[in-house]
Amino acid sequence: MPVSTDLTGRTAVVTGGATLIGRGVVAALAEAGANVVVADIDETGGQAVADDLAAALPTGSGAVTFTRTDVTDDAALTALVEGTVAAHGGIDIVVNLAATYLDEGFATPRADWLTALDVNLVSMVALVQAAHGALKDSEHAAIVNFTSISSSVAQTGRWVYPASKAAIAQLTRSMAMDLAADGIRVNSVSPGWTWSAIMDGLSGGDRAKTDRVAAPFHLTGRVGDPREIGAVVAFLVSDAASVVTGADWAADGGYSAMGPEQAVPAIPLLAE
Numbered sequence: 001m002p003v004s005t006d007l008t009g010r011t012a013v014v015t016g017g018a019t020l021i022g023r024g025v026v027a028a029l030a031e032a033g034a035n036v037v038v039a040d041i042d043e044t045g046g047q048a049v050a051d052d053l054a055a056a057l058p059t060g061s062g063a064v065t066f067t068r069t070d071v072t073d074d075a076a077l078t079a080l081v082e083g084t085v086a087a088h089g090g091i092d093i094v095v096n097l098a099a100t101y102l103d104e105g106f107a108t109p110r111a112d113w114l115t116a117l118d119v120n121l122v123s124m125v126a127l128v129q130a131a132h133g134a135l136k137d138s139e140h141a142a143i144v145n146f147t148s149i150s151s152s153v154a155q156t157g158r159w160v161y162p163a164s165k166a167a168i169a170q171l172t173r174s175m176a177m178d179l180a181a182d183g184i185r186v187n188s189v190s191p192g193w194t195w196s197a198i199m200d201g202l203s204g205g206d207r208a209k210t211d212r213v214a215a216p217f218h219l220t221g222r223v224g225d226p227r228e229i230g231a232v233v234a235f236l237v238s239d240a241a242s243v244v245t246g247a248d249w250a251a252d253g254g255y256s257a258m259g260p261e262q263a264v265p266a267i268p269l270l271a272e
């Protein structure tokens with residue numbers, strides 16, 4: 001049985017690849033040998049990822065290119081798929097990573113609910129529908145959907161984003177069920193707090209402070225690194241994960257293993 005993590009000769013489409021986590025995923029796939037098409041609405045950021053990685057990746061890595069794509073636009077998704085197949089001869093890997101954090105909790109108006117669910121959830125389906133023929137033709141077809149630790153816990157002031165991520169976890173199981181006959185594996189990853197554009201912005205670029213804030217609720221005592229998330233994705237889409245489908249992979253530093261007692265001895269408090 002093939003157990004290789006090598007992705008040489010494969011083609012991947014990564015939506016939302018223009019910021020830090022996306023870049024980490026794109027880099028991991030390209031370093032494993034895949035040609036990667038970054039599909040993002042952010043033209044400047046997406047092109048910068050392609051240009052930076054072309055200069056930084058070691059010899060033997062796959063090519064990284066950028067195609068400006070709004071994932072909520074079906075015509076753009078069709079053009080993305082057709083352009084990728086024309087350039088690379090097929091599509092083996094789809095990583096649905098694009099997301100919006102649009103969320104005002106209880107106060108979120110209907111229009112924002114629909115916008116956020118369209119970006120985070122429905123567009124994953126639309127891309128898989130558009131790429132289905134190409135994936136079916138691949139002998140190594142794999143999809144990874146990005147969900148989050150937010151899919152299974154309540155977080156103050158957030159209603160839309162966690163609901164979208166919970167739906168993605170279930171969508172992944174449905175996709176895996178119905179696409180198995182086409183030889184397409186489908187899994188999701190659930191990152192914990194990860195060094196990302198939003199954390200960079202909120203902390204003023206202070207990663208040490210971000211680690212300190214995250215420490216009490218991650219067993220690793222720090223935020224994850226985008227390359228660590230990329231490594232999990234690269235494994236899941238490789239032949240080494242050929243027995244894995246319909247699963248959600250925690251890439252969360254132990255966040256989801258920790259209960260309300262956190263990582264401190266609570267029982268001894270009874271004897272105090």
Ligand SMILES: NC(=O)c1ccc[n+]([C@@H]2O[C@H](COP(=O)([O-])OP(=O)(O)OC[C@H]3O[C@@H](n4cnc5c(N)ncnc54)[C@H](O)[C@@H]3O)[C@@H](O)[C@H]2O)c1
Binds near residue numbers: 015022041146190196
């Ligand atoms: N940041 C974290 O700690 C964390 C934790 C758990 C899960 N995640 C998940 O990881 C993924 C990346 O998160 P991030 O923090 O890097 O987010 P981010 O906002 O930095 O990146 C999201 C990307 O999606 C793109 N995008 C948004 N709308 C789009 C559209 N309509 N069409 C195409 N592209 C569009 C954005 O331009 C951006 O490049 C998301 O799925 C997120 O839910 C992040």
